[in-house]
Amino acid sequence: MGIAVEAVIALVKIAVVLGVVSLVVAYLTYLERKIIAHIQQRLGPMRVGWHGLLQPIADGAKLFLKEDIIPDKADKVVFVIAPIMVLVPAFVVYSVLPFSSTFYITQVNIGIFFILAVSSLGVFGIVMAGWASNSKYSLLGALRSAAQMLSYEIFLGFSIIGPLMLAGSLNMQKIVEAQSDVWFVFYQPLAFVVFFIAALAETNRVPFDLPEAETELVAGFHTEYSGMKFAFFFLAEYASIMVVSTVAVTLFFGGWQGIGWIPLPGFVWYVLKLGAMIFVFIWIRATLPRYRYDQLMRLGWKFMFPLVMANIFLTGLVKFLFL
Amino acid sequence: MAGQLFFYFLALLTVAGAVAVVALPNPLYSVLSLVATFLGLAGLYLSLNAQFVAVVQVIVYAGAIMMLFLFVVMLINLGREERQALRLPVQKLAGTIIGLGVFAGLVNLYATTPLLTGAKGLFPAARLAEVGSVQAVGRLLVTQYVLPFQAMAVLLFVGIVGAVVLARRRAR
Numbered sequence: 001m002g003i004a005v006e007a008v009i010a011l012v013k014i015a016v017v018l019g020v021v022s023l024v025v026a027y028l029t030y031l032e033r034k035i036i037a038h039i040q041q042r043l044g045p046m047r048v049g050w051h052g053l054l055q056p057i058a059d060g061a062k063l064f065l066k067e068d069i070i071p072d073k074a075d076k077v078v079f080v081i082a083p084i085m086v087l088v089p090a091f092v093v094y095s096v097l098p099f100s101s102t103f104y105i106t107q108v109n110i111g112i113f114f115i116l117a118v119s120s121l122g123v124f125g126i127v128m129a130g131w132a133s134n135s136k137y138s139l140l141g142a143l144r145s146a147a148q149m150l151s152y153e154i155f156l157g158f159s160i161i162g163p164l165m166l167a168g169s170l171n172m173q174k175i176v177e178a179q180s181d182v183w184f185v186f187y188q189p190l191a192f193v194v195f196f197i198a199a200l201a202e203t204n205r206v207p208f209d210l211p212e213a214e215t216e217l218v219a220g221f222h223t224e225y226s227g228m229k230f231a232f233f234f235l236a237e238y239a240s241i242m243v244v245s246t247v248a249v250t251l252f253f254g255g256w257q258g259i260g261w262i263p264l265p266g267f268v269w270y271v272l273k274l275g276a277m278i279f280v281f282i283w284i285r286a287t288l289p290r291y292r293y294d295q296l297m298r299l300g301w302k303f304m305f306p307l308v309m310a311n312i313f314l315t316g317l318v319k320f321l322f323l
Numbered sequence: 324m325a326g327q328l329f330f331y332f333l334a335l336l337t338v339a340g341a342v343a344v345v346a347l348p349n350p351l352y353s354v355l356s357l358v359a360t361f362l363g364l365a366g367l368y369l370s371l372n373a374q375f376v377a378v379v380q381v382i383v384y385a386g387a388i389m390m391l392f393l394f395v396v397m398l399i400n401l402g403r404e405e406r407q408a409l410r411l412p413v414q415k416l417a418g419t420i421i422g423l424g425v426f427a428g429l430v431n432l433y434a435t436t437p438l439l440t441g442a443k444g445l446f447p448a449a450r451l452a453e454v455g456s457v458q459a460v461g462r463l464l465v466t467q468y469v470l471p472f473q474a475m476a477v478l479l480f481v482g483i484v485g486a487v488v489l490a491r492r493r494a495r
Contacts, residue, residue, distance in 0.1 A: 078351070078355075108374070109374055109456065109457075110374045110375060110378055110456070110457060113375070113378045113382075113457075114378060116378075116382060117378045117381040117382045117386065118381070120381070120382055120386035120387070121381070121385065121386060123386075123390060124355075124358065124389075124390070124393070127390070127393055127394075127397070128355070130397075131351065131397050139397070142397075143394070143397070143398070146390055146393070146394055147394075150387060150390055150391075153386070153387075157382075170457055
């Protein structure tokens with residue numbers, strides 16, 4: 001009996017998180033268009049609903065009703081599986097994210113590691129999409145994306161080791177609890193900078209959006225996709241932005257912990273911090289030009305890699321000597 | 324009961340994936356099947372309470388190494404005729420003999436060694452929940468198994484140096 005009740009509770013939680021995340025992700029696209037528009041002194045979407053508030057729903061309906069085209073020369077099976085392979089890992093990760101001190105789907109001892117592992121599977125979908133489309137632009141986009149994500153995954157992984165050494169745990173809840181006095185961003189500023197840059201590259205965002213560089217590759221790996229399959233790639237991209245932002249908030253900004261004595265529930269703090277983080281992502285997209293491929297690799301291996309290594313060494317030294 | 328069900332599902336996934344790797348005609352499908360096999364293996368580790376090993380299996384093998392395989396297969400992208408031409412005549416025979424040999428060895432091992440199940444060993448489930456699998460693996464790596472660990476580091480370093488040397492010679 002106990003197991004059945006637990007299973008039902010877990011299913012309800014999963015349904016709630018899935019529903020809310022899907023809706024929030026849809027509205028992230030609206031937020032992005034609006035913020036970029038205002039940064040560029042435009043108005044952005046204004047027609048559907050008050051100040052275009054219903055725009056994401058209209059877009060969703062449009063994509064849902066659109067004809068689903070599979071190119072003749074494409075590898076049909078892989079072409080259909082690819083968008084699913086991108087979307088599923090992006091959403092599975094939400095199962096271990098700590099939304100507040102009491103609300104989470106499950107606690108895993110190796111939470112942060114689980115997130116890294118599952119999100120590293122998303123790149124398979126991108127590469128499969130690029131190969132299955134049987135188009136030069138898609139293949140080039142997919143190859144770029146694979147090389148980029150493989151290299152920057154390394155920096156992402158190494159940059160979180162510093163904060164993890166301070167927390168002494170891989171459990172997301174315990175990492176948050178370890179920051180009740182001081183946020184780790186003050187102890188680990190270097191790690192945060194590297195983490196943030198690597199996160200931009202992992203999510204294929206400006207200035208590292210080479211895999212879908214519209215000026216050279218049409219749309220990169222999803223050039224040949226249309227309708228709901230295209231929407232899947234889109235949703236997965238924004239879902240992973242939310243995931244890396246959550247990891248950043250959890251590891252460096254104290255997760256659901258509040259500031260000072262302001263009495264707000266943990267969940268509100270989490271949402272506020274997450275919102276600020278996502279705003280920075282969008283802000284950067286409106287501000288920076290794109291990196292060239294060789295510049296991307298040089299920045300990674302010659303600058304960020306030594307930096308994270310030095311950071312791990314210093315953190316270990318300080319911890320060994322003073323703590 | 325539920326645990327057993329999971330085991331059979333994961334075992335089926337692992338074995339079916341492994342069979343598909345050698346049976347499928349397209350090398351890209353083979354790579355994807357191998358990914359499925361590795362994910363099944365990771366699931367099996369997870370059900371054995373080895374969370375850290377499971378996650379490393381996904382990150383290193385399913386994530387990074389298979390990605391490189393996929394990369395090479397996609398870049399070369401051979402047609403059916405070219406693949407046929409690459410086949411050695413003795414390949415099938417040699418593969419069968421080696422495969423059967425390994426299988427016989429495994430059967431022999433299974434028949435002669437008593438099986439350890441459950442709470443034996445240095446880190447049974449209860450102790451693992453107490454110390455955490457990362458700490459357990461980490462401590463063993465730098466104490467009991469420090470020599471193999473360092474030897475592996477040297478091996479990887481040699482690999483990196485070799486790659487750099489090869490790449491430089493090409494550039495000149």
